[in-house]
Amino acid sequence: MLCDRCKKNEATIHIETIHDGKRVKTNLCAECARHEEKEGSLAALGFNLAEVLFHQMSGKTSAPAPEKESVPGIVCPECGWTLEKIRRHNGQLGCARCYETFAPMISDVIGKVQKGGVHTGKRPGQRARADGAAKLEIERLKRLLDDAVRREEYENAARFRDAIRRLEEKSAASKAKRATKKESAR
Amino acid sequence: MTPETADVLLGNEVSFLAGADAGNGCDIAISSRIRLARNLAEMPFPGSASDEMREKISDAVADVVDPRLFGGKVHLFEMASLSPVDRDVLMERRLASADFIRRTGGAKLLVRNDERISLMVNEEDHIRLQAIRPGFQLPALWEEISRIDDRLGRKLPFAFDEKLGYLTSCPTNVGTGMRASVMLHLPALTLSGRIGATVQGIQKLNLAVRGIYGEGSDNRGNFYQISNQHTLGESEEEILGRFSAVIDQLINFEREARAALLQKDRFGMLDFVGRSFGALRYAYKMPGGEALNHLSGVRVGVDMHLFENLDIRCVNELWIATQNGHLQKNAGRELSAAERDVERARICREKLRQGRN
C-alpha cells in the first residue's frame, strides 16, 4: 500500500481519525507520519495556517494557495522570514519577533484556533500558585464522590470524602503558613 | 555531562506504564502527560536558527539542567550521535517525539533517571519540558512540571509577551504553551460501536482525539490519545480542570460500556480476549500493529481478572518489548521487517508462557 501523502513510499503507519462521527483512515510512510503525528501541529488540529495566511494576503477564501506565489514583501527584521517561508514550514514562525511582524495574520489565526486572545496563565519568574494542583485534585475528588453516591457505592464515597477533607485541611494549613511568613517578612 | 546511549535506560521501569503496584484508574487511563513549550528570548526559533546557534542554545539549556533542578540524576542524549535503533528506543519510551529523533544540529534530550521528567532541546521550540506518569494523575503532574518550569524560568530568559504569554514557534501552542494528554484504553466503547459518537462529543468540547491504530484487516483501535486543543485564553488550571472532567466522564462511559457488554454479549467479550491471547501465545509471525490490537484484548482480560497467571505488568512489558527499537535492542542487531515479526512473535510466546514471574 502506498503512502496517501507522498504517494511514493510504502505506507507502514495507519492512522484512523474521526471527523464528524465518521472514521477516516490515513495510510502513511514513516517520513510523512512524522509531519502528521505532531501533537498540537496545525495539521493535527485540522488547520492549515499557511492557507489562512495566504487567503488573507490574496483575498481568496477557498481555493488552495498556488505552489509559487510571489508574496508582498513583508520580511521579519529579526530572522528574515517571509510568509512564504512560514508556509513552507507548516505554519511555524522564525522567531519571537515574527509575532509582531506578521501581527494581523497571526491574530487571525489565533482567533480561529485558540479559545481567547489573552494569556491568563503563569508567567516566568513568578511562582505558580501553590494551591493550584491541590485545587484540581479536590475538584476531581468531588466529581468522583458524586459518582460514587449516585451509584450508591457508599464505602468509596466515604473514602473520597476523607481524601477531600485531608486535602482541604492541608491547603488551609499551608495558606496559614504562607500568611505568617508574609507577616514576619514585613 | 557526557552524552550517553539508550542502553542506560533499558533496565528502568517504563515511566508511563504501571508496574505491579498499578493503582486505581490504570485499567482505562493508561498514562498521563503534560508538555510545556518554552523559548529563549532574543534567540531565533530552532526552525530558522543555524546549526551553530542551535548548539549554543542546547549548551545554554544543558548547563542549567542539573540534578537539583530536575530533582534527580540527569542523562544527556545527543540525537546526532545516536544509532537509529537508540533513537527509536527513546521515542518508544515516549521521551522524544518522532520529529525530534530525526533532527541533528543541537537536538539534545535531557532525561531524569526515572524518565518521568524529560526535556527536548531544539525540537520545534527551544524547550519542550515533559512530565509523564502511569494512570490518570494530572494534578500531580502539573505540580511537578510547574515547579521545574519555575526553576528553569529563574535561570533562563524565556520569550514572553504580556498579551500572548509564552511565545512558541507555532501559534497553536502560544499562551500557556501547555499540552496535556491522557492515553485511554476504550475497547468496550469501540466494540459496542459507540466510539464514533463519543469522539464527536469530545471534539465538541475542544479536545483533540487521536486513535492509535494497528495494521491488518481486523483493526480494532482501542487506544486513544486525548489532548487539549487550546493553549491561550484560559489558565493552566482552568484547562486542566475542564480536561480532567471530560476524562473522568470517559472513564465512566467505558466502565459502563464494559458492564453492559458483559451482560449483553458475554461470549463476544470473552472471544475477543481469548483470540487475542491465543494469537500472542501461539503465533510465529506477529506484525507490530496486530500485536497492539491483541495486547488490547489481553488487557481487557486482565482487567476482568480472567487470567490467573497474567498481570498488567506483564502486558505492559510486552507493549514496550514488541516495539521496533526495543525489539532490535534486545536482539542486539538490526532486523529486517520480516525478522522483526518473527522475533516479536517469539517474545510474545515466551512472555505469555511464563506469565507472572
Ligand SMILES: [Zn+2]
Ligand atoms: Zn509518504
Ligand SMILES: [Zn+2]
Ligand atoms: Zn522573525
